[in-house]
Amino acid sequence: MKPTREELPSVSSAMEDWTPQEILRWAAETYGPKLAMATAFGAEGCAIIAMLSEITRDVYLFNLDTGYQFPETLETRQRLMDKYGLPVHLVGAEQSVEAMEAEHGGPIYDKNPDLCCHIRKVVPLAGAIKGYEAWISAIRRDQTPARANQPIVGWDKKFELVKVNPLANWTKKDVWNFILKNDVPYNPLHDQGYPSIGCWPCTRAIGAGDDDRAGRWAGTAKTECGLHILNNAAGKEKELVKL
Ligand code: SF4
Secondary structure (H helix, E strand, C coil): CCCCCCCHHHHHHHCCCCCHHHHHHHHHHHHHHHEEEECCCCHHHHHHHHHHCCCCCCCEEEEEECCCECHHHHHHHHHHHHHHCCCEEEEECCCCHHHHHHHCCCCCCCCCHHHHHHHHHHHHHHHHCCCCCEEECCCCCCCCHHHCCCCCEEEECCCCEEEECCCCCCCHHHHHHHHHHCCCCCCHHHHHCCCCCCEHHHECCCCCCCCCCCCECCCCCCCCCCCCEEECCCCCEEECCCC
């Protein structure tokens, strides 16, 4: 039975010691074809796709095809689809990269990355998940301090649907153990110093001791693309991107 919005915190608490597969099975059984997942084929997303392939064929998987993704990322999509037979749809922005750059006098990922992410990620995501009741995210609590308070299941106020974080309690080591043990296809850029991979203009390789997302929008105050509303340490909601 689908929990009400008010019941979600207690449902989430009850799942604290569940495995990611158990959480995904619950999500698939609870929301059926109304379950979606956006993926940029990070290590966590690849692991979740492999898990889902043994749980459901109904989930709507999609990638926000910004027009600025690495070729290696798109090749990873193909390898995952070939291995698991689950389609991962490409969802693009209404405006092509060429049209957007012409309108703004050139690329805006350096001058105004929030607007760029809004046009190429946030608006297409809002359209893609319209009509769905729940979406799966690959967030881990140990990725950044800002992600540390994410529930396993919660209400996503920004997009108005249930958000499921099956890997909330997993570590990076857990993810890579799963990938290597199960021979899950992953982005080869991970082996070249890129633990977190987004669009090529906004992703850098990182150094030893940096946190995994330090290479995203490096040298700017931006840390998130606007897809996730996160909770700060005081439990207050904090939207890290102003749209
Ligand atoms: S990550 Fe960079 S290139 Fe990609 S949509 Fe955001 S600002 Fe634009």
